[in-house]
Amino acid sequence: MLKIENITYSYKRSKQAVLSNYSLEVKDGTICGLLGKNGAGKSTLLYLILGLLKPQSGEINYNGFRPFDRKVAFLNDVFIVPEEFYLPNVKLSQFVKSMSAFYPKYSHADLSRHLSTFEMTPDVHLGHLSMGQKKRVFMSFALACNTSLLVLDEPTNGLDIPGKRLFRKAVLDSMTDDRTIIISTHQVYDVEKILDHVVITDTNGVLLNATMMDISSRLLFAFTNNKDRIANALVALDAPGGANIVELSDGYSETDVNLETLFELVRQNPTIVKDLFGGR
Numbered sequence: 001m002l003k004i005e006n007i008t009y010s011y012k013r014s015k016q017a018v019l020s021n022y023s024l025e026v027k028d029g030t031i032c033g034l035l036g037k038n039g040a041g042k043s044t045l046l047y048l049i050l051g052l053l054k055p056q057s058g059e060i061n062y063n064g065f066r067p068f069d070r071k072v073a074f075l076n077d078v079f080i081v082p083e084e085f086y087l088p089n090v091k092l093s094q095f096v097k098s099m100s101a102f103y104p105k106y107s108h109a110d111l112s113r114h115l116s117t118f119e120m121t122p123d124v125h126l127g128h129l130s131m132g133q134k135k136r137v138f139m140s141f142a143l144a145c146n147t148s149l150l151v152l153d154e155p156t157n158g159l160d161i162p163g164k165r166l167f168r169k170a171v172l173d174s175m176t177d178d179r180t181i182i183i184s185t186h187q188v189y190d191v192e193k194i195l196d197h198v199v200i201t202d203t204n205g206v207l208l209n210a211t212m213m214d215i216s217s218r219l220l221f222a223f224t225n226n227k228d229r230i231a232n233a234l235v236a237l238d239a240p241g242g243a244n245i246v247e248l249s250d251g252y253s254e255t256d257v258n259l260e261t262l263f264e265l266v267r268q269n270p271t272i273v274k275d276l277f278g279g280r
């Protein structure tokens, strides 16, 4: 369980706090989407969760560890795939030999499986790969480390169209009850089918923290060209031939969550979101 309580964080020489009195809980066994506008503090939050930054006040607790203490047992059990990363100019086998030693739950069989899902082979040389291929290989390694916390920052950037589908397959395939995967992204269409939890965040705090099941039981997402429905919707986003809308659920039908429209609802009507799902 990840528990963040009332943290405040400001960068040095910056007058304004990026996060102030910020709290968030993420349960184990979830694939959690972290959404927020540019500059909302998502990357800062991820670095705090991983112990790369230290909050000026407040507490972060992940499975009994305070991340910034950077205890070996914590570092062995968390992994981040940043949006941009450097891979050494060596064969994958050499990379795996040196890096896997840090991750006690690393599995070679899992690496082979994930590489195969990503349509890559284990005999590759990291220096000879394109950006998207590097991402496929590094993501396979990250999943194979089997850390209980895996953080993916914009994981689908640089992946081609099949790569995005294979990414979803690999993530679902690696999921277990005691693993938490946090995906920070603006590419909501790439991930909305695999998330079971969504957090929409802002520098002022968490605007929404709910399961996809909860969202789809309370809100109805639809495309329509019916003018009355569009006019009465909680939010309507123009789309060719009509609009994507959100309405309150009628209690009978359930629809897939459309994250783009949900994000707009949170932006335009935070009060109704707070009434429905709680929050600050």
Ligand SMILES: Nc1ncnc2c1ncn2[C@@H]1O[C@H](COP(=O)(O)OP(=O)(O)OP(=O)(O)O)[C@@H](O)[C@H]1O
Pocket: 011, 012, 014, 018, 036, 037, 038, 039, 040, 041, 042, 043, 044, 045
């Ligand atoms: N190293 C830094 N020094 C000073 N300010 C920083 C630093 N890194 C980020 N910031 C500021 O902190 C705020 C939050 O940045 P952060 O990168 O966490 O946002 P984000 O939600 O990840 O944004 P994006 O979606 O654009 O990647 C921004 O106002 C940014 O200017």
